[in-house]
Amino acid sequence: MVEGVCKNPNSSYIARIYTQTIKKRIDIGAIRTKKTNLRNMLATIRRKYTSPKKLKIEEIAKPVPSENEVLVKVQATTVNRTDFTNLTAKPFIMRFFLGLIKPKKIILGTDFAGEVIAVDSNCKSYKIGDKVFGFNDSGAESQAEYLTATEEELFPIPEDIEYKTAAASLEGAHYAYSFIHKVNIKSGQRVLINGATGGIGSALLQFVNQYDVQITATRNTKNKALIKSLGVDKIYDFTKEDFTKDKKNYDFIFDAVGKSTFRKCKPLLKESSIYISSELGPKGQNAYLPLLTKWSGKKVIFPIPFDKSKTIPYISNLLGSEAFEPVIDREYPLEDISEAYSYVISGQKTANVIINI
Numbered sequence: 001m002v003e004g005v006c007k008n009p010n011s012s013y014i015a016r017i018y019t020q021t022i023k024k025r026i027d028i029g030a031i032r033t034k035k036t037n038l039r040n041m042l043a044t045i046r047r048k049y050t051s052p053k054k055l056k057i058e059e060i061a062k063p064v065p066s067e068n069e070v071l072v073k074v075q076a077t078t079v080n081r082t083d084f085t086n087l088t089a090k091p092f093i094m095r096f097f098l099g100l101i102k103p104k105k106i107i108l109g110t111d112f113a114g115e116v117i118a119v120d121s122n123c124k125s126y127k128i129g130d131k132v133f134g135f136n137d138s139g140a141e142s143q144a145e146y147l148t149a150t151e152e153e154l155f156p157i158p159e160d161i162e163y164k165t166a167a168a169s170l171e172g173a174h175y176a177y178s179f180i181h182k183v184n185i186k187s188g189q190r191v192l193i194n195g196a197t198g199g200i201g202s203a204l205l206q207f208v209n210q211y212d213v214q215i216t217a218t219r220n221t222k223n224k225a226l227i228k229s230l231g232v233d234k235i236y237d238f239t240k241e242d243f244t245k246d247k248k249n250y251d252f253i254f255d256a257v258g259k260s261t262f263r264k265c266k267p268l269l270k271e272s273s274i275y276i277s278s279e280l281g282p283k284g285q286n287a288y289l290p291l292l293t294k295w296s297g298k299k300v301i302f303p304i305p306f307d308k309s310k311t312i313p314y315i316s317n318l319l320g321s322e323a324f325e326p327v328i329d330r331e332y333p334l335e336d337i338s339e340a341y342s343y344v345i346s347g348q349k350t351a352n353v354i355i356n357i
């Protein structure tokens with residue numbers, strides 16, 4: 001039974017019928033309007049792979065939680081690189097996950113923070129009024145006023161943390177976790193972070209700062225003050241300087257933007273050291289280099305992500321103890337989401353772009 005939605009014992013049957021009705025409404029296309037009624041919601045919709053300009057805010061039927069699901073009123077979401085991939089299906093290989101001809105999910109959005117407003121009676125971990133956050137990089141359908149999720153997909157927002165802060169602490173921080181938990185960082189070591197003002201990089205920088213280490217970071221000219229405020233020992237402006245000309249000095253090189261290569265960074269690495277990049281590299285080499293360097297002093301590791309059940313509790317702890325504060329660049333209302341996508345695609349975003357709903 002879904003508390004807050006329907007007290008009828010046949011609620012899952014009703015939910016099914018209702019869901020079928022929703023599907024039908026979605027298939028025939030909904031009317032665009034700014035006003036929602038109790039059964040409807042506004043959502044960011046695309047029915048085929050497209051560009052930000054073709055994105056639409058439409059009024060469609062509100063989702064109904066089925067068995068084991070929770071209905072969340074979304075308060076904040078983000079537009080990140082994964083959303084861009086989900087919008088455009090570029091690179092082409094993504095179509096095998098997102099839908100070959102057209103997207104399986106028509107509502108966009110990966111990160112979310114919001115309030116529980118209905119709970120199936122089988123769900124024991126959450127109640128109406130709880131503040132929750134979560135993400136799904138294959139699509140949480142979170143750029144909408146409401147979403148449904150299973151209990152396993154939700155995490156409690158730490159006390160006193162704003163919705164927008166919670167939403168900005170998800171995808172980038174989740175991937176940043178996999179960089180530092182694939183290695184054993186020790187006090188006094190030297191770490192270089194390339195792309196330290198990105199969604200991944202800005203979280204990674206703060207996570208690395210939990211250790212007593214020397215940090216070198218790259219940033220562009222506009223982010224000088226930001227990077228300084230995040231606690232860095234040495235800074236390279238990547239628009240003017242080449243960090244790969246630095247000395248052989250580093251125990252770890254973390255490329256959080258994938259713009260370097262192991263070959264270029266190798267001279268900077270100490271005899272026993274590790275290189276990690278968020279990208280596969282220009283020739284896909286970061287997929288096989290971990291094997292080729294396994295028995296060498298200078299190793300390559302690919303940061304295959306850990307499960308959310310490991311990463312989000314870690315992030316929550318740091319958020320709760322104020323050891324991590326996600327960087328927020330711009331905020332937009334839902335109706336301006338197409339502008340937010342255009343900004344993210346322009347490559348000018350710093351860290352996180354928020355959509356307040």
Ligand SMILES: NC(=O)c1ccc[n+]([C@@H]2O[C@H](COP(=O)([O-])OP(=O)(O)OC[C@H]3O[C@@H](n4cnc5c(N)ncnc54)[C@H](OP(=O)(O)O)[C@@H]3O)[C@@H](O)[C@H]2O)c1
Binds near residue numbers: 080082201219259305
């Ligand atoms: N491995 C995975 O599973 C996975 C998952 C998600 C994303 N990724 C990849 O990880 C990368 C970063 O993602 P993100 O979401 O953090 O991206 P993002 O927020 O767009 O950040 C990119 C960062 O790179 C910086 N940058 C741009 N050009 C640079 C250059 N030539 N040298 C050094 N830094 C440069 C930007 O600096 P400014 O802000 O100062 O301009 C920004 O800090 C992307 O390439 C993405 O495809 C990998």
